[in-house]
Amino acid sequence: MSKAKALVVVLFLAVFSSQCYGELRVGFYKGKCGQTDVEGVVRRVVKTWFFTKDKTIAAALLRMQFHDCFVNGCDASILLDGGNNEKKAIANKSVRGYELIDAIKDALEAECQGLVSCADIISMATRDAVLLSGGKWYNVETGRRDGNVSFASNVNLPGPSISVSDSINTFAIKKLTPTDMVYLLGGHTVGITHCSLFQDRLYNFNNTGGPDPTMSKWLLFGLRMKCPRGSSFDNIVPLDVMTPSLVDNSFFQQIQRGNGVLQIDQQIALDPLTKDIVKGADFDTKFGEAMVKLGRVEVLTDAQGEVRKSCRAVNKKPLFLGIIN
Ligand code: HEM
Structure with a gap:
């Protein structure tokens, strides 16, 4: 093989292996x-x-x-x-x-x-x-x-009352930026939460004896109806109060109106560290990108780990019998 050809092969292998080994890929x-x-x-x-x-x-x-x-x-x-x-x-x-x-x-x-x-x-x-x-x-x-x-x-x-800066640090450990964090919290555009996880915001925020002042009067009224003080039943309410079953931009609109149910959801719309990201949020395109980045966190690839037969249990290791003389 000529020197030039050998160089092409080496370059090809270098590029190919760096793209595929140990990496995730589409398809x-x-x-x-x-x-x-x-x-x-x-x-x-x-x-x-x-x-x-x-x-x-x-x-x-x-x-x-x-x-x-x-x-x-x-x-x-x-x-x-x-x-x-x-x-x-x-x-x-x-x-x-x-x-x-x-x-x-x-x-x-x-x-x-x-x-x-x-x-x-x-x-x-x-x-x-x-x-x-x-x-x-x-x-x-x-x-x-x-x-x-x-x-x-x-x-x-992280718990629902985590501060924005602590949450940013938690996401940073997973190599996710504050922008990724904001879009990922946009996952709260669907689903529910239990009253017990934000009850303090309704009745005794930070031991003030009153509600969280950042919550809109409208939401406060609605949530107090759903989550009465001293109730023995832990009710559920939607995280996105407008379109709870749609993956859409409404969560970001609501938190800018004081309608965030969880404290962290409300805070990302107010904290100087994240409020501009929320304001200019392009949820439709950026949410998917953030989900892809979430999917890269500390993954196992190639020969690491295994492909389970059942998702509920690790594979049984083959039993090797020693040879007894
Ligand atoms: C600081 C980060 C986060 C905190 C503190 C947080 C907190 C919570 C809490 C407290 C609940 C309610 C659980 C319950 O009442 O049973 C919840 C629900 C939910 N979270 Fe998060 N979350 C965070 C990040 C995320 C991320 C990154 C996603 C996805 C991208 C996500 C998606 C959801 C969804 C979809 C629900 C509703 C689940 C259901 O209806 O079953 N959350 N979250």
């Missing part, structure tokens, strides 16, 4: 499951679930993806069943959507055994559910592997 499963379109299978199951079982699945999956990626990376560790796994942590008590992930996994295993990771299923299914709920399409990167580690004690997720 990772293309051509890996015969004629079957892996993303098409996911889309079909999510669509059926959405129309026949649960129209709120986008909210469930968005939260699941966030809670998975922020604890031990996007490795589906939240899905593992067992004694003291992440699932059991208080912060994950109301996370839902596990049955849909099982249904997708079953459909994929029936087509191509051991190919598609549970971590990728979460990302693809979330995107499809977002689209079904009025959000815009975004290309999901795939190629994640599933982790084997899941402990409730590792779950250290």
